[in-house]
Amino acid sequence: xxxxxxxxxxxxxxxxxxxxxxxxxxxxxxxxxxxxxxxxxxxxxxxxxxxxxxxxxxxxxxxxxxxxxxxxxxxxxxxxxxxxxxxxxxxxxxxxxxxxxxxxxxxxxxxxxxxxxxxxxxxxxxxxxxxxxxxxxxxxxxxxxxxxxxxxxxxxxxxxxxxxxxxxxxxxxxxxxxxxxxxxxxxxxxxxxxxxxxxxxxxxxxxxxxxxxxxxxxxxxxxxxxxxxxxxxxxxxxxxxx
Numbered sequence: 571x572x573x574x575x576x577x578x579x580x581x582x583x584x585x586x587x588x589x590x591x592x593x594x595x596x597x598x599x600x601x602x603x604x605x606x607x608x609x610x611x612x613x614x615x616x617x618x619x620x621x622x623x624x625x626x627x628x629x630x631x632x633x634x635x636x637x638x639x640x641x642x643x644x645x646x647x648x649x650x651x652x653x654x655x656x657x658x659x660x661x662x663x664x665x666x667x668x669x670x671x672x673x674x675x676x677x678x679x680x681x682x683x684x685x686x687x688x689x690x691x692x693x694x695x696x697x698x699x700x701x702x703x704x705x706x707x708x709x710x711x712x713x714x715x716x717x718x719x720x721x722x723x724x725x726x727x728x729x730x731x732x733x734x735x736x737x738x739x740x741x742x743x744x745x746x747x748x749x750x751x752x753x754x755x756x757x758x759x760x761x762x763x764x765x766x767x768x769x770x771x772x773x774x775x776x777x778x779x780x781x782x783x784x785x786x787x788x789x790x791x792x793x794x795x796x797x798x799x800x801x802x803x804x805x806x807x808x809x810x811x812x
Contacts, residue, residue, distance in 0.1 A: 577599075591609075599667070599676060600671065622645065666800055699773060720739075724745050727747075734753060
């Protein structure tokens with residue numbers, strides 16, 4: 571078994587005396603793990619930081635084996651964001667959430683969206699909205715998409731103002747008014763061409779919505795909860811909104 575692909579570092583963990591298990595989100599081979607010999611040493615420390623793009627070569631005797639990676643940096647994002655605490659919070663959260671993608675299952679479109687998100691991390695006015703949209707795309711790609719195009723109660727596409735926490739469908743202002751306290755507010759930047767600029771309060775609400783459905787559909791069935799890094803991002807955005 572032998573392949574080459576581009577990938578983004580999600581995490582590393584020590585293995586043995588000097589090795590490291592590298593978790594990459596690759597374009598053609600999905601989320602894929604492998605051993606980097608000497609990966610815990612100084613020579614590899616900077617290159618294996620979460621968010622960095624690598625040109626990776628994976629080898630194994632059998633496909634089901636862990637295999638080994640050799641890799642070199644293509645784009646060192648982690649170092650660029652080192653002085654931006656908010657961006658680092660977002661980077662950590664994005665890499666942690668990507669870890670829920672099923673192992674060795676290719677999702678090229680999701681990979682491209684992830685790459686775009688990380689490339690925009692230097693612009694704090696843009697990346698938080700892309701983060702929410704990427705999480706919506708993740709839910710869609712894994713079979714749990716939200717229907718924000720029309721009212722789940724009436725079928726109307728006009729004046730959509732809420733999201734049902736049960737169905738994941740949009741709800742119009744008139745239909746949702748009696749139940750407003752039990753519904754999520756629908757940030758307008760999530761509605762196609764009616765997007766417009768997203769303010770911190772909209773981002774906070776968007777993260778609340780995607781976090782709810784990620785927890786419900788992807789984490790809870792595995793007896794897990796949202797990653798701590800993702801929770802920290804939600805708290806930080808909520809503070810900014812306040």
